[in-house]
Amino acid sequence: MRKRWTIATLAAAALAWTVLMAEMPWVAAGNDFAPPAEEACAADAPEANLAFTLKDASGRDVNLADYKGKVILLDFWATWCGPCKVEIPWFVEFQEKYGAQGFQVIGVSYDDTPEKLKPFMAAMKMSYVVLQGLGRDDLFDAYGPMLGLPVTALISREGRVCAKHTGLVSKDSFEAHIKALL
16 A cells, blocks of 8 residues: 555656646746846837726725836735745845835735735735735736736836736846836
8 A cells, every 4th residue: 555655646746847847838928028138128018907906905995007107016926825935025125226216016915815914914024015916806817817826017117018927037037127127
């Protein structure tokens, strides 16, 4: 019996490794987070839909359109998401470093309640805008598809989605894009 469980465990681990290491073209097709070229944002970049009002962790209404004119890093994340926890300290640093230049990080929690958000935000020292996304399929559809988390979009001052990525991106790549848009 022990031999069967060992084989099953090894097979499951091999399958998980294969899935994690395989290139996923359906995810990669929506990712355009390559280092910025000559121009920071393509001329034909799609317009960002900022016509959403969400609640922050304290229950106050926040209108995304109020941030138009700033460079926005719009991050869809969750407290249970490992890669999200890696990126959050970078976003805190970027907000502190570039906020005075017209940069704004906006985190949208995918499915967490305010009771779970508040202690998580305090523990992670999240100094940027964090909004509740629970039940907001309209917003996720506007920036989706959400095939995994995190999903991050960089939006120019003119309101164009200049870059979008699903999954973990390097800190240097984020910072290069932010600097190019500022």
